[in-house]
Amino acid sequence: MEKIGFIQAAIVAILTTFSGAAFNRLFNASLMNRRRKKSFNAEELSKLKEYFKEEDQAHFESFILSTHKEEHFYAETGIRTNYLSIPKYIDLKNRLGGNYNWQKIKSAMMHFNLDSEQIEIKRSKIQVLLMKSIIAIAFLLILGGTIAMSIVDYSDELKTKLALLFITLTLFLLGLMLIKALDPIHTAYHMRKRRC
Helix, strand or coil, rough: HHHHHHHHHHHEEEHHHHHHHHHHHHHHHHHHHHHHHHCCCHHHHHHHHHHHHHHHHHHHHHHHHHHHHHHHHHHHHHHCCCHHHHHHHHHHHHCCCCCCHHHHHHCCCCEECCCCCEEEECCCCHHHHHHHHHHHHHHHHHHHHHHHHHHCCCCCCCHHHHHHHHHHHHHHHHHHHHHHCCCCHEEEEEHHHHHC
């Protein structure tokens, strides 16, 4: 009975790890669809423009239209920004070209400098050193998992085999999660290499 509880706990831990990312993607997709529906359509926007033409055109231009642009950009890209930065993001995407979509650009946002005319990608030597260190640690964890897997064959007891399998899975998952955590830094690193 003790073995079954251990196996169930291991299966639940693995499923939770993998289903969390899928649930996140599904939730974000439904949120984006709701945002798209809430955004003004062309007819509503023209009615608003007509109303504010009579009342206060400056308010329409500075507040309502800019808010609409921000909401529409967010609904389409997932990037929340002010309306002045929207052309900078579009320019960055055009300069990057290739396989860079909005999702990749969003993942590397923390490395962007929006203070200049164009978006500049910041990267310090410490970040590069940290990235290489984490890759080395992830490699060592995966190597440790491989070694633990090879020891499983030499074990006679079921408890020992299960414990080694659990250690193996844990080491592999930790290594893979570390590599996945580097995705924003890695994306920004390659964007900068493209001279953007």
